[in-house]
Amino acid sequence: MSEPKKRIRWDLAALATEVVLLPIMLIAGSFWLGKTYGWSPYVEITGGLVALTMAAVLLKILNQKISQD
Secondary structure (H helix, E strand, C coil): CCCHHHHHHHHHHHHHHHHHHHHHHHHHHHHHHHHHHHHHHHHHHHHHHHHHHHHHHHHHHHHHHHHHC
């Protein structure tokens, strides 16, 4: 396997890990903020949805770059 393809696969693995871990961390953080400071968990969940949308857009851009190579 050539070096650029291997690097792209590592980039995809890192992005997939972020997509999986980000909602878990945001939901856990929302419950912690809710218990500690009385913040609404909906604020954190909305931020998580925005971050997931951005990650999906980045993944689509990365897939387009892979298909162009």
